[in-house]
Amino acid sequence: MEFFLISLLNGVSYGLLLFMLSSGLTLIFSMMGVLNFAHASFYMLGAYFAYQISVKFGFWPALLMAPLVVGVLGALVERFMLRRVHKFGHVPELLLTFGLAYLIEEFVHLIWGRSSLDYKVPTEMDGPLFTLYTTTFPMYRGFMMLVAVLMLLAIFLVLTRTRIGLVIQASLTHPDTVEALGHNVPRVFMLVFGGGCALAGLAGVIGGNAFVTEPGMAAAVGSIVFVVAVVGGMGSLAGAFVASLLIGVIQTFAVAMDYSFVTLLKSAGFVITPDTFLYSLWKLTIAQTAPILPYLFLVLILIFRPRGLMGTREG
Amino acid sequence: MFKQTFGALAAGAILGLAASAASAQTVKIGYIDPLSGPFANVGEAGLKQFQFVIDDINARNLTGGPKLEIVPLDNKGTPQESLNQLKVAIDRGMRFVTQGNGSGAALAISDAVAKHNERNPGQSVLYLNYAAVDPDLTNSKCNFWHFRFDVNADMKMEALTTYLAKDQGIKKVYLIHQNYAFGQQNSRIAKELLARKRPDIQIVGDDLHPIGQVKDFSPYVAKMKAANADIVITGNWGNDMSLLIKAAKDANYNGAFYTYYAGGLGTPTAMGEAAAGKVKQITEWHANIAPNKTEKFANEFEKKYKLDFYYLRVNTMMYMLADAIKKEKSAEPLKVAFALEGMKFASDTGEVEMRASDHQIINPMYISTIVKAANKGDKPQAGGDKSVKYDQEDTGLGFKTDARIEAYVVSQPTSCQMKRPPKS
Incomplete structure (x- = not known):
């Protein structure tokens, strides 16, 4: 029971971090149709900026300022780069963000070096939040979950309950009409792109010290963010939420399963020894394959439900 | 031209x-x-x-x-x-x-x-x-x-298991390694040696995780706790070591860690005070061996x-x-x-x-445990072990020798059949 509850908590908190990461991507995609390959790089920038700011001013100012700086950077990217290539279609946009990801990584190498940074959890959060049977649950993980939930709530309220939210939603489906009504649609897009990047930056501020801040961190999460967006359904925030939780929990529980073909075949009466043909394949346990399970999930979803769990568009 | x-x-x-x-x-x-x-x-x-x-x-x-x-x-x-x-x-x-x-x-x-x-x-x-x-x-x-x-890993594990076999309190051992050449070998050696030296010890976990990819080790720590492991043996290094220890600390896992690389870069910082008395390493040197002929050199390097x-x-x-x-x-x-x-x-x-x-x-090799040191950084701290003069990464925690293992004990036979080129 202890194991189950703790694993569930671990899975959910990891899932929520994934959601923080992918919500921006999904938002941008649903509004602008741009698949932002540099999204994870903005996550990394969030962590690095937060480190730099926290060295000088402490963690709390960093929590506010870093996402803002990343957001402004994102808005600039939209205004001066994406908007220019927009007229050439989606492929140039895609390539641009692809190149941007490399640029940002090299930029990080040049400024902060190739090593990991000593970006630490603030001391007031460096302790247990509560104890479940004998296992303590770290306060910082609780904080991470809280921020993610607040963020979900905020996005939801902004999109459905505010004027700007309505304009954003309208620009998605009827940009010409919205423009005719006197709204500046390109500026709305800039805001959305900046906002999406800021969300990634926020995830970076929190994920950077929970795990490690190093130049490889963008590449480490880059692919999984796309898995979340695709599995959830391109452009569906609710889908991204469900998919992140699902992936977080599945991956966490998979680690616990030490079953392999050897155990399966043994229960069926076959004995497999290290001399058996292809033994290295048979002895693979589910736990060992845990890190690739999300990608398996991605492939299955694309085959059987291409629009994702909750996506509205086909393909 | x-x-x-x-x-x-x-x-x-x-x-x-x-x-x-x-x-x-x-x-x-x-x-x-x-x-x-x-x-x-x-x-x-x-x-x-x-x-x-x-x-x-x-x-x-x-x-x-x-x-x-x-x-x-x-x-x-x-x-x-x-x-x-x-x-x-x-x-x-x-x-x-x-x-x-x-x-x-x-x-x-x-x-x-x-x-x-x-x-x-x-x-x-x-x-x-x-x-x-x-x-x-x-x-x-x-x-x-x-x-x-x-x-090599054969010899380190031989020394480590000889040492831990004496501790009758250890009944359940958990192994976790990076999934590559050394990690797989080390897991195999640990199982063989433990089976020979202490057949009563149960291996309650034997994990191989992708090297350098896992950022969150809490699922693995939950598994260690669920298995009631008395100790964990790991050959992890780099961030794979420090993140593992960090996750264990966060989840309040109380067993001891027998490691090769606990003194490695970043790991002492990740461990924190909770690790005192619980994390061991086997190395050829640490800052508090006595006599310590490398002291001056090490200090100059640090400076x-x-x-x-x-x-x-x-x-x-x-x-x-x-x-x-x-x-x-x-x-x-x-x-x-x-x-x-x-x-x-x-x-x-x-x-x-x-x-x-x-x-x-x-x-020769040393098995050591991380404990509260006499100094934190350059300043003395109360309640530290007097024999532990130097701490690691200014954490206030330093290594204290449990045992020195002489070179002839460390030595293990080899199956190498060396082919030598002509001498000139």
Whole structure:
């Protein structure tokens, strides 16, 4: 029971971090149709900026300022780069963000070096939040979950309950009409792109010290963010939420399963020894394959439900 | 036109000759280790240690002539890129390479060096391994051009299990390793040795996780707790070690950790106070051994780089290389290799020997536990262990010796059948 509850908590908190990461991507995609390959790089920038700011001013100012700086950077990217290539279609946009990801990584190498940074959890959060049977649950993980939930709530309220939210939603489906009504649609897009990047930056501020801040961190999460967006359904925030939780929990529980073909075949009466043909394949346990399970999930979803769990568009 | 080009070529050739004559005074050693990617921090720290000891060797002219120079070559932690960098080193005329982080890369380099030397007998390259501990390198896959200056996993595990077998309180052991050459080997060795020494011990977990990819170890820690493991044995290093310990601390896992690399970069910081008395390591040196002949050197290193001194074996390796060059009056890899075979050296912790049969160093080892130190950084702290003078990474935690294991105890037989080239 202890194991189950703790694993569930671990899975959910990891899932929520994934959601923080992918919500921006999904938002941008649903509004602008741009698949932002540099999204994870903005996550990394969030962590690095937060480190730099926290060295000088402490963690709390960093929590506010870093996402803002990343957001402004994102808005600039939209205004001066994406908007220019927009007229050439989606492929140039895609390539641009692809190149941007490399640029940002090299930029990080040049400024902060190739090593990991000593970006630490603030001391007031460096302790247990509560104890479940004998296992303590770290306060910082609780904080991470809280921020993610607040963020979900905020996005939801902004999109459905505010004027700007309505304009954003309208620009998605009827940009010409919205423009005719006197709204500046390109500026709305800039805001959305900046906002999406800021969300990634926020995830970076929190994920950077929970795990490690190093130049490889963008590449480490880059692919999984796309898995979340695709599995959830391109452009569906609710889908991204469900998919992140699902992936977080599945991956966490998979680690616990030490079953392999050897155990399966043994229960069926076959004995497999290290001399058996292809033994290295048979002895693979589910736990060992845990890190690739999300990608398996991605492939299955694309085959059987291409629009994702909750996506509205086909393909 | 032709004349001009020819002239330029000729000038270039003459310059090239002049350059190579000058560089004969300098022995370049290619440092093929991760300087980017998940293990960049480990690679960079190692490079500084090389730089520091080489400065010492050059200042004291221990080679009796040629200067040593370390040339960083980033292998990004992968075997494939290591081979590319080895090629770069050879193309740039380096005759010595060193590498330590990752047995996968080590096996690739060892194999490639052997093949290169067979094909180019006049331009042989020597591979000095300072940290890759897969036993195969000095057993089934041993070769003449590879010298290992770190005690291999067989021997470390032998020493560690002999020590822990005495603790009757240990009933359940959990193994966790990185999923690659060394991790898989170490898991196998641990199981074999425990089964022999303490058949009553139950292995309650045997995890292999992807190397350098896992950022959140809490699922693994939950598993350790669910299995009621008394202790955890791990060969993890770099961020894989520090993140594992961090997750264990966060989830309040109370068992002890028996490790190879708990003193490695970043791990003491990640552990925090909760680790005191619970995390053990087996190493050839730590800052609080007594007597500590490396104390002054380590302090100077720390002062210069703001980094804990860690690899005594890098010093031993470079001093032995300098001795070999001095003895042979030549930096020709073939001669140096024969000089290193069977060489004995008075290291700071006692006599060490480069065993001729398999090119494996045999040196004394220390098992130590991290405890509250007498000082935190430069300032004394209350309640610390008086014998633990130095802490790690200013955490207030330092290593205290549990046992010194003499070289002859560390030594394990080898299955290596060394093929030697003709002596000249």
